[in-house]
Amino acid sequence: MDVKIIQICGESSETPDFEKIANNPNFVFTPDASFDVKVLYDLNGNVINVNSWLECANYVNGGWFSEIVDLINYEQRLFITLSIILSITLVRQLVISRGWWSYFKK
């Protein structure tokens, strides 16, 4: 079985037939009361709650993941990093252009 499925959904004795599920548009996942609801994400930022091991395994197999990869957060982090670099550059530019650097050197 896929390592990722075990990592995200946990161990199970079930042997899922993903092809059968994919080929049946009317397939309904039966919620499992003993399964802790898990939140999965995809690359588009979509979110889904899965209620059974089979449902979880099926989505993980389709490329969904469990880490909270908030796509906006990556951009936010990049924005903060760039803001810091830009601020330093602008301050440096200001210090050099006003001749403050030579004042400090004295």
Added chain:
Amino acid sequence: MGGGRILKNKIIYLKLLVLVATLVLPWSVNNRNTSEDILKLNESTLTAYESLICDYSITEFISNNNSSDYQIKFDTTSSIGCFSKINGTSQIDSEIVIYVGTNINLDLLIQSFFWLVLLSMIPISEKYNIKYKNTSILLLLLLLGLHLTSEQYFYNLNSKIFSTNLANNYLLYSYLLGVYLVLLTFVNILENRFYNFTNYLPYIFLVVGTYNTSNLNFFLLCFSFLGISQTLVNKRYKLMLLVVLVFTTFWTSQVSQSQLFFDVDKLKGFSSSSYNIYSIFFWSLMYFFLCCGLVFLFKNTIKYIQVNKLLNNFLYSGVLLTVLSLFSATGPIQNLYTYYYLGLNKRASSTFESVSGNAWRGISPSAEGVGEFYAFIILLVVTVTLKNKPARLSYLQLSLIVVNLYGLYRSNNFAASFSMVLLIIAVFAFHYFKSTKLKYGIVFGILISIPISYVIFFNTASLDELNRKVIKEGLEISYIENLENNEYGLTAVEQNRFLELLQNQEDLKKVSTSLSYLIEKYHFSERNNLPNVTSLISSVAYPINRSEKWGIFIGKYNPSMKTFILGTGINNLVDYYLHHPTKVNSGLVLPHSGFLSYLVYIGALGIFILILLLIIKIIRNKNHPLFIVYVLFMFVNILKSDSVLYINNFILLLFVLHLDKLNFSGFKNTSSDINSS
């Protein structure tokens, strides 16, 4: 002195190290944390790879799959987290394709960084202070905001989370901040190397600077910034800006139907992907600022150009272009690397085979465009050498010319080669024959020999067929459905039943205005021994193999009288391409003539003004034969190729127009010059 040289060398080595790190690190730092083995790629593991999206980095993948049995493509819509990772696989026919994640923001930063480091390797010159730096950058960012809004569909195809909604849109904020940083760094580099910059211009054919996931070009951004800063200080530029704004207002007023998306393909970075008032505004202003920036740079640095260095840089650039073109075709990784780090508009040729058995474009988007570049290099080096007595080329230069000739041969640009040879002969005649009669006799002979050789060697059609070839090609792509075929199955077009077409109102509506005008001129023109406009265009197009392309252009070009005179907006082919329905409204089929493209952009009046300015420039420089030779070469080639639609060819054209200020007589060939460049 010696210490300074050691330090200089150390800095160059350090920069080379940084370049190598930029080549390797972005594709390696995102590796997995586990030590599991990576699957070997084959047809049986393809489905397994599909469930391992955003898991393996490309470096890990290559380390276990070092064959070249697969193609690598970019998944440009990737998130930052999945950058450089395998984001999918597919099998197209028998070929396996691997998709590697790239991201709009990281592409901007990584590609710009690489090119900035390369620019920083230009030797330092006397400092030039550029005024209004930050104001110019902020103005450029405002224009960029307009660009991102107007070409939203293009950016949605390149980023899953792209949006123009400003609330918490960190993708957009980061993008604009990234551009700010890139431009600030560029200013710093430019100010310290200003007078040396133009010496290294030839390398723009090697490092094209088009971003992977944006419809923008690094050099477009940089020189437009320079143009904005100069417009802020120069009254003449301000006045010209007003004129451009008047034209832009006209172009925007002509938008009757916005077009959301046009696949710019190999024109990426220098052509609009949509047709609306914002895109027209953006591209018109960017084009103007780009021209201002370049003209300012050339005017102020042309006096400082070292001719030896410039010529050698042209030669080296051509050689590197050939070498990297060959290198790109040796495997998928090499192909991917050249595309990304050289900022190519389009992936390089993946094989050594020529397209349709004739032209090979290598890393360039167009075989025609690169052929012109190779021919120009040879023309420039040979004519400048001939001008300086004694004319002498070193063995190294000769061998570099041979490599450039090989590039020209592979590009199969007959027009460029032919014009190059003729112009070299003309320059030779002017410099080596003392008799004025003989000089002019040779030039006159060359001018006469061109049309005669065309008629003798290339004209295989009858005179009647020659006169109507272009309109027949135009009608082939038009939706003409109401005219019946004859008993042998021949269509109305094949039978030249043009009058019937003109009388059939239903079919006439489906024919473009330019085509119906030419058909009318062809059919109703007087028999006065003078060719009508249709026959003239058609008989020029046929021998230079442009009947089909120009016919398609005429079949598609559907202007009103106003847009014919004033155009529809610079760097925007979308309306021309999509507005009038024809059988070729998908896939990029360019007009194959710079004049025709500019007819769409600025209309007949714009073309007339440009030609007038050019004639004035030539008359003013009548005592500068080399300048006239280069201008002639450029314009003869632009007549039949689209090269001016590519930013590097466009920059070269502007540079050539400034060559009248360059003193070629300072050229000397010494091995030390070659080594120093």
